[in-house]
Amino acid sequence: MFLSFCDGNGSALGWAVLITVVLGVAGCAKNYVVLLPNDDGTTGKVAVAGREGVTLLEKGREGAAIGGPAGKTFMVSDEQIAEDFGAALAASPQKPVSYLLYFKAGTDVLTPESQADLPEILAEIQRRPAPDISVIGHTDTMGDAAENARLGLVRARSTAETISQLGGSIISPDRISIESHGEKNLRVSTPDNTDEPRNRRVEVTVR
């Protein structure tokens, strides 16, 4: 009975109003999931365990009762979302943002274009409450893998130092994590020993 109210299904609507009045707010079992569209307009998928199987949500504002009948979904109104999730949505931290900075071949020297991107990264750090950042160094496939793991780390460290120096007190060093993926995580896939400027990079993520 409660589930049919949660279904928001037209024929049950009249009953729903009645049930809500009779049972009050607690009348609707509040064990449900709603899928929302992503910021980029795409929508992912969520699998909700039901009584005899899994219910897959694939559309924006599509909902399913957790532990409800498998395959049964319903649409959730914006008003319902605001009522049940308004406070949770309002508390959402800003989504993390990532930047790519590029280097001159075999060095930890930023290209002039990437050097010019630093102020934007610093501004993003400053905009956020209690920011933390990660800096991941990468290389192209020139030279051997062990040497590139080291070079990736040198790039990540020098970028983190530059950000610390330019940023002053906006980010404390213990909120910066540094690592290297060396030549293991190419942005543009190439054979070994290939000079590729787009692979000589660090990824800075501001959270």
Place this chain on the structure above:
Amino acid sequence: MLAMRLLVLAGAFSLVVNVSSAEDAVIGYVKTVDGDAVVLVAGKATQAEPGTPLQRGNVLKTGKPGSMGVTLKDNTVMSLGPDTELVVDEYLYSPSDGDLKLGASMRRGSLNYISGVIAKLKPEGVSLKTPAGNIGIRGTHFLVTVEAKD
């Protein structure tokens, strides 16, 4: 015999050290707090503030009124509405080694969840448990509400 005992002892000791270092690792930070919001570490509650570090197994708890937002190392974003309790029980984030896992449990309340890198690289490694059933995440933004079971 003694040498063997020492070896066993050394092995047990290093195991303990490894486990504790994994538990001590920071997996994310509190970013937003409004009203009553605490982080429980081994049962002990401290008021949450923007910048409070989070470790695996910490309990995030909000009162009424209360809300809290956190961001994890893999860019997962979660925010809790009032009267909500959530634990990240499992967290492995080492993309270069392929170690990826995020297991959270929600006991009650409301949650806004935006998945991060772990869900993108290994969707089957991400799960959210609730008393009414589990939720599998395939890289996405969703909301969950769970009624208290008491």
